[in-house]
Amino acid sequence: MTPASERSDEYHVSVDGSDDSDGSQEDPFESISAAAEIARPGDVVTVHEGTYRERVDPPRGGESDERRIVYRAAAGADVVLKGSELVTGWEHVRDDAWRVTLGDEFFGEYNPYDERVRGDWFNDRGRDHHTGDVYLDGTSLPEAATREEVLFALDERCWYSEVEDGVTTIWVSFGDDEPSDLEVEINVRPAVFYPSSPGRDYITIRGFTMRHAATQWAPPTTEQVGLLGTHWSKGWVIEDNVVSHSRCTGITLGKYGPSVDDTGATAERYNETIRDALDNGWERGSVGHHVVRDNVVHDCEQAGIVGSMGAAFSEVTGNHIHDINVERQFVGAEIAGIKFHGPIDSTIANNRVHHARRGIWLDWMTQGTRVTGNLLYANTADDLFVEVNHGPFVVDNNVLFSPLALRNWSQGGAYVHNLFAGDVDQRPELDRKTPYHGPHSTAVAGITEIEGGDDRYYNNLFVGGNGLTTYDDAERPVWMEGNVFFDGAQPSKHERDAVHEPEWSLTVDLFEEGDAVFLHTDIERDVLERADTKLVTSDVLGNAAVPGLPYVNPDSTSLRIETDYFGAERETEQLVPGPFADPRDGPQYLALWPR
Numbered sequence: 001m002t003p004a005s006e007r008s009d010e011y012h013v014s015v016d017g018s019d020d021s022d023g024s025q026e027d028p029f030e031s032i033s034a035a036a037e038i039a040r041p042g043d044v045v046t047v048h049e050g051t052y053r054e055r056v057d058p059p060r061g062g063e064s065d066e067r068r069i070v071y072r073a074a075a076g077a078d079v080v081l082k083g084s085e086l087v088t089g090w091e092h093v094r095d096d097a098w099r100v101t102l103g104d105e106f107f108g109e110y111n112p113y114d115e116r117v118r119g120d121w122f123n124d125r126g127r128d129h130h131t132g133d134v135y136l137d138g139t140s141l142p143e144a145a146t147r148e149e150v151l152f153a154l155d156e157r158c159w160y161s162e163v164e165d166g167v168t169t170i171w172v173s174f175g176d177d178e179p180s181d182l183e184v185e186i187n188v189r190p191a192v193f194y195p196s197s198p199g200r201d202y203i204t205i206r207g208f209t210m211r212h213a214a215t216q217w218a219p220p221t222t223e224q225v226g227l228l229g230t231h232w233s234k235g236w237v238i239e240d241n242v243v244s245h246s247r248c249t250g251i252t253l254g255k256y257g258p259s260v261d262d263t264g265a266t267a268e269r270y271n272e273t274i275r276d277a278l279d280n281g282w283e284r285g286s287v288g289h290h291v292v293r294d295n296v297v298h299d300c301e302q303a304g305i306v307g308s309m310g311a312a313f314s315e316v317t318g319n320h321i322h323d324i325n326v327e328r329q330f331v332g333a334e335i336a337g338i339k340f341h342g343p344i345d346s347t348i349a350n351n352r353v354h355h356a357r358r359g360i361w362l363d364w365m366t367q368g369t370r371v372t373g374n375l376l377y378a379n380t381a382d383d384l385f386v387e388v389n390h391g392p393f394v395v396d397n398n399v400l401f402s403p404l405a406l407r408n409w410s411q412g413g414a415y416v417h418n419l420f421a422g423d424v425d426q427r428p429e430l431d432r433k434t435p436y437h438g439p440h441s442t443a444v445a446g447i448t449e450i451e452g453g454d455d456r457y458y459n460n461l462f463v464g465g466n467g468l469t470t471y472d473d474a475e476r477p478v479w480m481e482g483n484v485f486f487d488g489a490q491p492s493k494h495e496r497d498a499v500h501e502p503e504w505s506l507t508v509d510l511f512e513e514g515d516a517v518f519l520h521t522d523i524e525r526d527v528l529e530r531a532d533t534k535l536v537t538s539d540v541l542g543n544a545a546v547p548g549l550p551y552v553n554p555d556s557t558s559l560r561i562e563t564d565y566f567g568a569e570r571e572t573e574q575l576v577p578g579p580f581a582d583p584r585d586g587p588q589y590l591a592l593w594p595r
Contacts, residue, residue, distance in 0.1 A: 006067075008042035011035040015050035032056050032071065032081070041067040047208070049077040053085055055189040062202030065235060071193075073207030083189035083227065084135060084212035090172075090179040097151045098179055099171045106168070112187050112214035113161040113168050117248065119217040120265040121333035129330050131214040131247050134159040134172055135185040138211065140245055140299065142327050147171055187214035187247065191225055198232035198256045198281075205238045215248040216259060219334055220308035220341040220363075221273045224254030227300075232256040232281070232310055236290045243297045243304075250300040253290050253307030253314060253340075256280060265333070267432040270364065274342075274435060274444065277309050282442050288312035288346075297321045302335055304356070309342040309365075312442065313554070317349045320593075324356035336361035337379070343369045345440055345554040350374065352517070352593050359383040359402065362393070364434050366410070367547065368554060369393040373565050373579075375517060375592050377401035377510055383422070386410040388429050388450050390436040391544035392551045396536075397565045397579040399519070399592060401510050405465065411454040411476060412544035414551055416536045416561050419579050420489075421508055423465040428452035428475060436547040440554060445547060451475040454545045458482050459533045461578035462489035463508045469493075476545060482533035484577045499531045499577075507587070517593040524585050525576065533575040536561045566595060 010025075013035050017028035028048070029035045033056055035045040041063040062068030073079035085106070090098040104111065112132030117124070127145040134141050136157065144150050144160040153173035161170045170186065172179070192210045205228065213227035223231070228243055229252035230236045236253075243250040255277070274282075281287055287310055297304040297319060304321035307314075321337040337353035340346070342365035350373040353359040359376040362369065366389035375398075376383035382404040384395065391412020398418045400406060405422035406415075409429045429450040438445045453476030457468060460483045467489035471478050480495035486506040491498035507522040534540060538558040541551040552559050562570050564581035576583060580590065 006042065008044070009040075010044045010046060011039060013045065013047045013052075015048075015052070039069050041069060041202070044070045044072065046072055046074050047077070047079045048074045049079060051080045051082060053082050055083060055191055056081070056193045057196050058200055058203060061200035061233065062235075064202060068202035068204055068235070068237070070204040070206065072204070078209070079207065080209045080211065081192045082185070082212045083187055083192045083214060084185035085188050087184050087186050088179075090184070093171065094151060096153060096173045096175055097171055098174060099169055102168045102170070104166045107188050110188070110190055110214070111163060111168060112190070112247075113170065114163040115214070115216070117217050117330065119260050120219040120221045120269070122217045122219070123331045125330055130161060131190070131216055132161065132187045133212070133214065133245070133247050134170065135212060135245065136174070136182050138183070138185075138245070140327070141172070142329060185212060187212055190214050190216065191229065192227050194225055194229045195231045195233065200231070201233050202235040203233070204236070205241060207240050209242040211245045213246045215246045217302060217332065217334070218249045218252055218254060218306050219265070220255065220270060221257070222255065223257040223259050224249065224252040224306060224308060224310075225259060226250060226252030226254075226306065228252075229254065230290060230310060232287060234287055234289050238290070238292045239294050241295045243295060244299045246300040248300065248302035249306050250297040250303065251292060251295070251305045253288070253292070253305070253311040255308045255310060267434065271433075271435070271447070274309070278442065278444070282309050282312075284313060284441065288314050290314040292316045292319065294318040295320075298323045299326065301325050301327060301330070302332070303339045304337045304353070306334060306339045307341070307343070309442075311340045311346055312342055312344040314343070314346045315349070316351065317347065319351045321351065321353045322355050326355070336385070339363065341365065342442070344437060344442060345369070347372070348374065350595065354378040357381050358385055361385045361387070362389065363387040364389065365437065366393045367391065367437055367549075368440060371395045372397050373567075374398045382407040386413060388432055388434040389413070390434070390448070390450070390546040391454065392541070392547070392549055394551055394559065394561075396561050397563075399565065399579055408455070409450060411450055411452055412546060414456040414458070414536075414541050415460060416456075416458045417564065417577065417579050418460045419508075420460060420462045421464055424468060424470055426452060426455075426470040426474065439549055440556070448546060453478050456480075456541055457495075458536045458540070459531070459575060459577045460484075461486075461528075463487050463506050465489050467491055468495065482531045482575075482577055484528060484531050497532050499527065501527065515594070516591060519590040519592050520587070521590070522587045523583050525583055526585070528576040528578065528583065529574060531577050533577060535570075535572045535575060565592070
């Protein structure tokens with residue numbers, strides 16, 4: 001007989017159910033929260049078709065990877081979780097402007113229209129912003145700074161709110177429409193699926209659409225509450241979901257701590273945070289090890305996926321992240337498609353990130369990290385920003401197509417078989433001292449500034465942009481071999497035998513067709529074969545200077561970069577530069593997404 005502690009049950013949830021039921025398929029619960037209250041390790045919660053307006057706060061997690069708690073959408077079902085509520089009863093004020101008044105009972109314990117967005121490294125641009133939001137037919141409107149902006153909006157849709165004496169008034173300009181013709185929703189919950197306490201491990205979230213959360217700004221010094229988040233836990237699997245329209249962040253793999261802390265946005269402040277995290281369980285056996293794969297994340301005003309230290313030892317793969325910080329009403333140092341602090345031994349692979357302020361931003365303690373096979377384009381600041389890291393970390397087989405492809409304020413990086421179609425910026429950072437770690441560990445081994453250099457560039461393809469001239473005055477040694485430079489891109493003085501074709505205007509165009517992305521190029525293989533390439537391995541890369549550690553896999557096995565962007569094997573006898581193992585001669589179209 002199977003012990004009771006090892007049995008597994010399946011609970012069902014339906015919009016037609018009742019929370020007084022037993023959760024069976026014949027008698028399902030009405031809310032996901034009711035199922036979460038009784039789910040134990042090994043159990044599955046299956047949610048059926050419909051819209052569920054609730055914040056799920058799982059009271060427990062699983063015991064292991066084999067005994068996890070799984071929350072899943074029923075096969076073929078469209079299951080939507082929302083942090084918003086429908087609002088009716090709009091009163092016409094003038095022209096396109098309408099208003100509604102709501103008592104405190106509408107919001108319960110949290111009123112996002114009485115909560116300003118704030119925190120470390122947040123810039124409000126001289127005005128208030130609230131964690132609430134207004135949605136017309138599912139899409140958010142910009143928040144106006146004054147009531148007059150709504151009353152005299154001149155066909156510009158926007159909203160404004162005031163809270164006084166327990167009454168919230170929201171004014172909205174609906175343009176040419178009337179609210180009765182639209183689905184009008186407002187945020188009322190700070191999250192959609194997020195545990196209130198850390199340490200709820202081994203949870204799977206699969207197949208949901210999650211929208212509309214009144215999330216607070218999530219800097220690396222505080223608790224990072226996302227629309228969907230892990231809250232300083234271990235072993236979550238977040239897969240095949242659509243996460244959108246969060247006021248600040250979509251998915252968080254982040255910190256415990258106070259929900260808001262704006263005591264000081266300084267390097268020393270964050271170093272204190274790291275010391276506190278080490279005292280609160282930041283170690284390989286306790287935090288991280290998450291898998292975030294094949295999700296679509298869009299229309300979040302801070303970040304698509306964010307995590308301070310809680311993303312360590314994790315895999316973030318196959319996600320499509322787009323339209324991040326599109327309203328541009330506020331700015332700050334945490335705005336990107338993917339923004340991680342301390343992604344030790346993590347893999348960020350095969351993601352598509354575009355139309356964000358920044359694509360991927362790895363800030364502090366990027367060590368043992370691999371960034372591979374990502375498609376990055378149409379990002380306004382840069383595609384990849386590596387900030388104040390000491391390595392070793394590897395960036396390989398990526399397509400970087402924004403005007404600034406790489407912003408490098410780090411050292412100890414290895415860049416292999418990438419396509420850079422924009423500028424590369426490299427600089428030291430002497431005003432901040434940041435940590436480095438022991439092998440495959442969160443334990444701090446030392447702290448120092450970024451002198452710049454100690455980077456490796458092998459077998460990359462540069463088309464346009466400035467190439468690698470930014471390294472001519474690097475303080476630390478650099479290693480550069482097998483790179484090819486077209487269309488004005490220049491090699492560094494440190495690479496003696498680069499293939500350099502400054503007058504060759506190579507066609508390299510990226511374009512979208514529906515949800516697909518294609519690369520149009522007229523590259524000629526024989527030119528690429530002139531490069532003096534080699535198979536890049538741990539032995540070739542050596543050790544990063546500051547930590548004194550090799551470029552290896554998280555299990556310490558030797559690294560061999562022998563596959564390409566598509567996962568195809570490379571011909572090791574005749575390697576060609578760039579992310580594609582077998583480029584054909586002449587004009588061609590490569591389908592980069594989906595793969």
